[in-house]
Amino acid sequence: MGEINIPRDQQNALAAIDTNELGRLVEQAIREERLGDPHHLPLASCGPYIARKLHYSEQALTKHRQAKAPRKRAETENTLRRAGSDLSFAVEAMKRRMEEEQKEGQLFYIDDHVVHPYHFDKRLSVRVSYRWRRTVDDEWTFGSITLVHDVDLRPEYTIPAPKRKPSAPKQEQDRQTELCQIWEHLMRGALYSVRDYFREGGDGEKIPQTFQATIDSHTGGLNNYSTRFWRQPA
Template sequence: MGEINIPRDQQDALAAIDTIEADRLIDQAIREERLGDLHRLPLANCGPYVARKLHYFERALTKHREAKAPRKRAETEHTLRRAGSDLSFAVEAMKRRMDTEQKDGQLFYIDDQIVPPYHFDRRLSVRVSYRWRRTVDDEWTLGSITFVYDEDLRPDYTAPVPKRKPNAAKQEQDRQTELYETWQHLMRGALYSVRDYFREGGDGDKIPQTFEATMDAHTRGLNNYSTQFWRQPA
């Protein structure tokens, strides 16, 4: 799944599922203690969230079918019904998300296919491209914003000191891993910030070309507000 956009193949699978029919087949599977006609629905193709809940349901179904003692069967039935409810909720939640994305798509679209750089330096950057329009009758306007952030690479003196100092290669490997994790945090924050800005009615003409992500004064890292380019500085 994309970071903020449901891929087309998953949208097609979700669109093919009727939630009332899905609920009926989930209940039937619980009663009959077998997957039955539920396997006809493309649940496994609806993205990792639904696929994971389907896996839990199938596993709970197997455990309930194999249980023999009354007390054990009561426990497995409870687990199975909860797994069925979770699967039903996941399908409904993803269909609602798809509907929201399709509604958003009439006025804006954000490209969430962002490839990380091969090598990371202390100064990290993420470029988010988008298209937007004020009304469905307007022409699309293309734009982008680049988020930059300087990672704080000072040693964490609260961490335990290793018994043996790692060599230069291991230190660089650890540094790249740390920078990659920070870059991922920056990338996710950038995408969600641009999406939320448009979703709240923001004017695309007012998006800056670049934005310096702010550092959390307490953690000296990124937080949920670091990439909100429209917030006035305190």
Template sequence: MGEINIPRDQQDALAAIDTNELDRVIEQAIRGERLGDLHRLPLTGCGPYIAKQLHSLEQALTEHREAKAPRKRAETADTLRRAGRDLSFAVAAMKRRMETEQKDGQLFHVDDQIIPPYRFDKRLSVRVSYRWRRTGDDEWRLGSITFVHDVDPRPDYTTPAPKRKPSAAKQEQERQSKLYQTWEHLKRGALYSVRDYFRDGGDGDKIPKTFQATVDSQTRELNNYSTQFWRQQP
């Protein structure tokens, strides 16, 4: 699944599932203690969230089928019912999300396919491209915004020092790993910020070309507000 967009193949799989039929088949599987007709529904093609819930239901069915003692059967039956409800909820939730994305898509689309750089430096950047229009009859307008974040080079004294000093190669490997995690945080924040800006009715003409991400005053790191470019900066 994309960071903010459901891929087309997953949308097709979701659209092919009738929620009433799903609930009927889930109930049938619980009573019969096997997946049965659930195999016929394209649940595994609906993305990792739904696939995970389906796997949990499969495990619950196996445990309930293998349970023998009455007390154990009662416990596994409760777990099985809960797994069935979780699967039904997951499909309904993803269908609602898909409907919201399709509604959004009439006025804007944010490209979430962003490839990380080969190597990271202390200055990180993420470029988010988008298209938008004020009404469904207008022509599409293209734009982009680049989010920049300068990683604080000061060491983190809250982390205990290793007993043996790692090699230069190991230190660089660890540095690149931390920078990648920070870049991923920046990317996620950037994507959600642009999406939420448009979803709240924001004007694409007012999006800046670049934005310096703000940092938490205490941790000196990114937080949930770092990429909200429309907020008044201190």
């Protein structure tokens, strides 16, 4: 799955699933203690969220079939029914999300395929591209915003210092790992912020070309509001 958008192939798989049919097949699988029929539906192609729920259902079914004692079978049947309900709920939830994305896509679209850097320095940046229009009759306007964050890699004094100082290559590897994690936080925050801005009816013409991410006053790092480029500082 994309970071914020459901990929086209997963949308096609979701569209091919009838939720009523899925519910019937789940009940049949519980009754007959086999999960063969739901496999006729493209559940495994609907993305990792639904694939996990399908896997949990398969595991629950296996445990139920292996159970022998009446009390144990009652427990495993309850677990199996919950897993089946979770699978059906996951499909319904993803279908609703897909419909919402398609509706929003008539007025705006955020490109969530952001290029992952090979090397990081303390000045991180993420460029998010988008298209938008005020009404479905308007032409598309294309734009982008680059969010920047200057990382302050201060030593963590609450962690005991290692007995032996790491080698320079190991220190650089650890530094790159930490910067990568911060960049991914910045990237996700940037994508969701642009999407939320348009969802709240924001004007695409007012999106700045660049924005310096605000830092948390306590930690000195990023928080959930750092990439909200339209949010006025307190």
